Amino acid sequence: MESPNISNRKKHKDTKNNTENINNNNTIISEKENKREKKNFFQTLELETERIRNIFINHEFHKLDRTRSRINAPKVVSSDTESESDSEVFLSNKDNKHSSHHHHHHRKVTSPTSSNGATTTSPTHTSPTSPTVTRPTSNGLFAPRHSLLSSESKDIDYRGFLNLLVLLLIFISFRLVILNHLTYGVRIDLSLLTISEYHRWPGVLIGLSLNIFILFAYLIELAAAKRIFKNRFCYILRVINCTACIVIPSTSIVAFDANPASGIIVMIMICIYSMKLISYAYENSKQRNFYPDNSSFTWDYKDSTIYPNNLTLKSTYWYMLVPTLVYQLSYPRSERIRKRFLIRKIIEALFLSLLIFYMVEQYMVPLVQNSLKPMEQYDMVRIVERVMKLSLPNLYVWLLGFYVFFHLYLNIMAEITRFGDREFYRDWWNSTGLDYFWRTWNMPVHHWMVVLIYTPMRRRGWSKNWGYFMCFFVSAVFHELVISIPFHTIKLWAFFGIMSQMVLIALTKNLLNGSSTGNIIFWFSIVLGQPMIVLLYYRNFIQENPDLYPPVTYLSTSEGLKL
Known part of the structure; x- marks a missing residue:
């Protein structure tokens, strides 16, 4: 029999061994769990870091689209703030990946209760709380995309290249300016502006003579409103007056041997006022047909928006000044005359008009004179070269002329007369077809054609094609006269x-409308078609008037300097 002391010592020893075994097992289990938790933690950290990295990269590339250094940059969207915050997280945590394990700390955990009721403790690793994430499926930096210059790309802005082309055009034009002055010197002849002889300024006399036809038109409509003459006789008088407004001034230009430049300006004035007189007679005749009874007319000149109160000399001349060809009893009016706006437009118009005069005398006249010999010899290669060389200054003059007349001059007249409708043109430069160009580049004439020609013909049963034909026919007659x-x-x-x-x-309407090819063909016809017409008319004019312009003299005998 063992003594009680020996038995107690054995029990104590067994308990101690069991406790050590339990602690060793807990330590092993804890180490395995810590390793597993560390592995999961670092995997989670890697996945989260990769996600934030992808968001950061995408955010940085999106900033390239929003930078102010880019033309037509899109506005900042709401998702940019989220992307920005994620990027900041990535930037702030990018150095913590390798040092994260140094921040782990230990805490006591309770081991299972031993047989004697004692508890043991063992150190365990505590991992920081991390969100549950899934592996990112995006490709980060890469995505299915086309090259910007490929045909598959859409909505690409090429205005940067447009700026480059404008800069190159400026350089080329400036070189031509230097080359022109080295070849011809200064060719501006200020004697053309002298008023020593009346026939040197036929435009002034012919312009003043147009008042005769305006007064006759006013008197005819006044007599018709008061029933002094029969309607048939008034109709004949209108036809005679409108015809005389075209024939007599045109004959005067030929009789006075006017300079072609001033003659073109005068003919434009003749066409404008003849079209105004036709519309003036048409609208008054239509208003008179609304009230066939003479007794219904009440003459009250305070309200000129009611027929026949509009038949006053003041109202008639106001219509002759407003920038429209269609006569109405009332128009939209602006509240006041903006003096600063008016002065600015007048100064701009004067400066650009002098620039047009300078470009015609300094550049276009020598070019067309140098083109006469190749045209007489039917040298097609030199003719094509002359046309292409003339196309640049001719295009400058045409564009400047359009801007001066349709934008500056018509706005000046609209401001003086307080005329409210300032839509004198539309975006004809974006035309993909000639039909859109002819409808939008000259809105006053387009309105006149629709009101005075197309609509009356349609009401009388004519087809659309005949209406189009008559509009182009009248336009062709006026262009030929000018x-x-x-x-x-x-x-x-x-x-x-x-x-x-x-x-x-008819050939291109359904094929090219709405396409860039149509716009290119449109500009091709403008750039090369006009110089060819100019050369043909000038060649014939010089052959019939050889003494009008002296031969071209060169400051340099080098053929390479000839323009």
């Missing part, structure tokens, strides 16, 4: 050039 009369020749080149537009419109 060019042929100042050049003292009738060749019908301008007439057939305008009439051929109908054929081109």
Whole structure:
């Protein structure tokens, strides 16, 4: 029999061994759990870091689209703030990946209760709380995309290249300026502006003579409103007056041997006022047909928006000044005359008009004179070269002329008369077809054609095609008059050039409308078609008037310097 002391010592020893075994087992289990937790933690950290990295990269690339250094940069969207915050998290945590394990600390955990009721403790690793994430499926930096210059790319802005082309055009034009002055010197002849002889300024006399036809038109309508003459006789008087407004001044230009430049300006004035007189007679006749009873007319000149109160000399001349060709009893009016706006437009118009005069005398005249010899010899290669060389200054003059007349001059007249409708043109430069160009580049004439020609023909049962044909026919007649009369020749080149537009419109309307190719063809016809017409008319004019312009003299004998 063992003594009680020996038995107690054995029990104590067994308990101690069991406790050590339990502690060793807990330590092993704890180490395995810590390793597993560490592995999961670092995997989670890697996945989260990769997600934030992808968001950061995408955010940085999105900032390239929003930078102010880019043309037409899109505005900041709401998701940018989220992307920005994620990027900041990534930037702030990018150095913590390798040092995160140094921040782990230990705490006591309770081991299972031993047989004697004692508890043991063992150190365990505590991992920081991390969100549950899934492995990112995006490709980060990469995505299915097309190259910007490929045909598959859409909504690409090429305005940077446009700026480059404008800069190159400026350099080329400035080189031509230097080359022109080295070749010809200064060719501006200020004697053309002298008023020593009345026939040197036929435009002034002819312009003043247009008042005669305006007064006759006013008196005819006044007599018709008061039933002094029968309607049939008044109709004949209107036809005679409108015809005389075109024939007599045109004949005067030929008789006075006017300079072609001033002759073109005068013919434009003749066409404008003849169209105004036709619309003036048409609208008053229509208003008179609304009230066939003479007794219904009440003459009250305070309200000029009611027929026949509009038949006053003041109202008639106000219509002759407003920038429209269609006569109405009332128009939209602006509240006041903006003096600063008016002065600015006048100064701009004067400066650009002098620039046009300078470009015509300094650049276009020598070029067309140098083109006469190749045209006489039918040297097609040199003719094409002359046309292409003339196309640049001709395009400058045409664009400046459009801007001066349709934007500056018409706005000046609208401001003086307080005329409210300032839509004198639309975006014809974006035309993809000739039909859109002819409808938008000259809105006053377009309105006149629709009101005075197309609509009346449609009401009388004519088809659309006949209405289009008559509009182009009248336009071709006016274009031929504007060019042929100042050049003292009738060749019908301008007439057939305008009439051929109908054929081109019919051939290209369904094929090219709405495409960039249509816009390129449109500009091609403008850039090269106009110089060819100018050369043809000028060649014929010089052959018939050889003493009008002296031969071109060169400051340099080098053929390479000739423009």
